[in-house]
Amino acid sequence: MRKKDxxxxxxxxxxxxxxxxxxxNLVRIFIDMNERFTWLGMEFTHIENSxxxxxxxxxxxxxxxxxxxxxxxxxxxxxxxxxxxxxxIDSSFGFLVGGAIGNAIDxxxxxxxxxxxxxSGGVLNLADHAIEIGILLLILSVIVDWLKSxxxxxx
Numbered sequence: 001m002r003k004k005d006x007x008x009x010x011x012x013x014x015x016x017x018x019x020x021x022x023x024x025n026l027v028r029i030f031i032d033m034n035e036r037f038t039w040l041g042m043e044f045t046h047i048e049n050s051x052x053x054x055x056x057x058x059x060x061x062x063x064x065x066x067x068x069x070x071x072x073x074x075x076x077x078x079x080x081x082x083x084x085x086x087x088x089i090d091s092s093f094g095f096l097v098g099g100a101i102g103n104a105i106d107x108x109x110x111x112x113x114x115x116x117x118x119x120s121g122g123v124l125n126l127a128d129h130a131i132e133i134g135i136l137l138l139i140l141s142v143i144v145d146w147l148k149s150x151x152x153x154x155x
Contacts, residue, residue, distance in 0.1 A: 009079070009090040009097075016098025020127040021105060024114040031116065043118035050112040065107030068100040088141035095134030102127030 031037075031046040038044070075093050078084050084093075103125070106113040115123040 008087065009094045012091060012094025013098035013101065016095060016127065016130040017102050017105075020098070020102035020125065020130065023116075023126050024102075024106065027114055027116045036118075044116050045118055045123060047115050047123050048110075048112040049115050049123075062107055062111055065104045068104035068107070071100050072097050072104075086141070088137055088144060092134045092137035092141055095130045095137065097134075099127040099130035099134060102130070 027046050031044070033046055033048070036043065036045040075097050079093060103113050113125065113127075115125045115128070117124050117126070117129070
């Protein structure tokens with residue numbers, strides 16, 4: 001794999017990790033626990049989650065941190081195969097790895113993840129949103145590859 005092939009993946013992952021960690025540190029410093037407020041039409045509150053998504057399995061943050069590290073190792077391994085190349089997949093993996101590392105840092109250092117963005121499905125953070133973007137890009141990549149294999153419009 002050439003050096004430029006790594007660039008997009010690592011750039012996205014590093015940007016996601018930095019923005020996620022900066023935002024969580026700002027929340028921990030400036031927003032009291034359970035404080036709620038609205039800014040630019042979005043609702044925020046500061047919570048700490050010791051489990052996984054939606055507060056499932058509380059008290060297992062470090063276990064999920066280890067699982068995130070294993071996931072990152074798995075992604076780095078499969079990126080070496082010829083089947084996992086291209087703009088969409090590099091972008092997808094960059095968001096997935098960045099989000100996984102962002103939350104793993106919290107889980108392994110603090111035993112919990114700082115969440116603050118209120119959505120209908122719960123309270124999330126920027127790493128969670130990056131993981132969602134990564135999943136959507138992965139699905140899109142699979143669809144595009146399938147369409148290419150059917151020799152449809154995309155060539």
